[in-house]
């Protein structure tokens with residue numbers, strides 16, 4: 001059923017996949033036009049040989065893109081691949097990878113093969129023994145009955161033993177393969193560029209790990225039963241061979257008739273899959289309506305929407321009922337049609353076989369065996385047709401996974417840092433093993449990564465960011481999904497080390513975009529961001545993430561305990577309870593935390609939903625305090641709070657801002673007037689810069705913003 005769903009989806013989805021491919025090709029062309037390496041190199045002095053020599057292999061800086069002009073001395077990990085190689089490497093899931101993961105379990109694979117032969121042999125021998133049994137009963141065969149019965153008993157005992165061994169080993173191998181693929185898909189999604197998450201909905205990405213991977217899972221998991229997959233194949237093949245051996249006269253006619261009827265029936269049954277899917281869809285729609293209604297119950301009440309929801313749900317009940325009735329009809333046909341196939345085959349067998357027995361051309365035992373094979377063949381053929389359907393579904397799913405998780409969209413600056421981190425952590429964290437398994441790094445290692453040099457170690461980066469100014473130099477930027485809309489147009493701004501810069505401007509002026517660039521979720525299309533004069537692109541993103549803290553209007557907490565959420569500030573380190581409490585106290589959060597039912601161990605609910613907005617904000621500030629990053633960005637951090645919460649949060653923020661290079665974005669100008677400098681952003685540029693009193697005195701945009709807010713500042 002699941003695979004059938006995938007099949008249907010594939011038909012509808014093929015055009016989407018093609019469209020995505022076109023989109024991806026376009027983005028390749030675009031990215032080659034705006035080559036960050038070239039723009040970076042052209043704006044920098046040549047690398048200092050002394051720095052290049054410092055190779056500790058840990059924090060290598062690199063820039064990605066088409067082959068750049070690289071100095072001979074620059075360490076280059078991989079040669080550029082040919083275009084065909086690159087196409088090949090773009091795919092995340094390849095059959096070669098699946099096979100290499102399976103072949104790690106050679107012993108188990110051999111056991112599977114042997115037990116498959118064993119159980120198929122048992123199954124295929126049973127009708128022969130049934131024939132002999134009847135011949136012994138009517139006295140045509142002289143064998144003693146007890147010997148025949150003991151042979152049959154051995155067969156009956158062996159078949160389930162072989163089956164258990166086959167299913168257990170096959171499941172073990174496949175679950176291991178699936179675990180690795182699941183981990184690789186998850187990792188590949190995690191390392192995509194920010195625009196990837198603008199392009200695809202969360203549901204689509206979740207689908208890759210659930211329904212698409214499920215389709216691949218079902219090739220083995222749904223096909224290890226007796227009447228599916230390998231067993232069905234071996235039974236069809238074995239039955240036909242045995243029929244020809246038993247009766248070369250009957251086999252061509254009867255065997256082919258049985259085969260033809262079974263195939264037709266199986267194909268017909270497969271064609272009814274959409275009816276089953278429609279019923280599943282109707283059920284899903286109904287449950288969506290139920291969850292939406294109940295989760296938005298207050299909104300429904302406030303608009304007196306009960307009648308509307310009832311009418312909507314009523315229409316869905318009717319459509320579910322209709323699809324249920326249709327399904328019932330098809331189920332009854334499907335039930336009977338398999339038997340019709342058996343009856344047609346049996347009737348033909350009785351006519352032909354019976355005549356031959358009467359004329360003495362055929363033994364009665366052979367006809368009895370043929371009866372058994374009629375059933376075997378009918379069910380095995382149907383199983384095989386279903387297996388082919390599952391295979392088609394799996395191919396479609398792999399195609400979808402590969403087309404979405406194309407290597408073109410990988411954020412290499414992030415991937416490199418993450419890989420290095422995982423490698424460092426692997427000894428301690430067992431769970432990360434999956435992400436290192438064979439094949440996992442293939443696609444990343446073979447990208448065009450030019451590891452330029454070991455310019456800065458992580459310690460260097462921290463030192464630089466604590467002491468140096470952060471500058472946006474002639475920054476131009478358009479979001480990758482809207483390349484024609486220029487958001488920043490030659491913006492220049494210096495965040496002086498250890499001081500507070502406030503960024504103000506009308507809605508849509510590009511303030512949050514500047515935050516996204518400083519956080520390196522996106523890279524400037526032109527210009528550069530520097531820290532202490534160094535282009536930030538020479539640091540990998542996981543190192544950069546450690547020196548920037550962002551606290552925004554709606555901080556996201558994870559559905560963990562309060563203490564775990566605060567400790568998330570230092571995800572790689574062991575954080576002591578004392579440090580957590582110290583951070584919470586500095587964030588004015590300690591008092592409310594200890595009044596929670598389980599104190600620091602209280603779970604905060606999904607996205608922190610069990611805490612108030614102000615409490616969430618203070619936990620986020622404690623998290624940022626623990627992180628102790630030299631660059632701090634506050635994006636409307638207090639705008640959603642009431643006066644009391646705002647006071648508590650603001651005093652915590654004041655502690656957090658101390659000595660850090662801080663960028664504050666706030667619509668309420670009263671909250672930014674004490675900043676060391678205020679920058680007014682408009683049309684993608686900074687149009688005014690100065691202190692509050694300087695800007696008010698200028699009577700420019702800032703002064704009119706202040707006027708609009710009718711605030712008495714002075």
Ligand SMILES: Nc1ncnc2c1ncn2[C@@H]1O[C@H](COP(=O)(O)OP(=O)(O)OP(=O)(O)O)[C@@H](O)[C@H]1O
Pocket residue numbers: 198479481482487505506507508509510511512513514
């Ligand atoms: N991910 C995105 N993809 C494409 N365009 C975007 C994206 N995010 C923002 N934009 C566009 O960029 C422009 C600047 O948005 P930005 O959020 O930076 O403005 P802002 O000054 O922070 O506004 P506000 O004060 O209302 O938060 C807007 O026109 C917005 O539509």
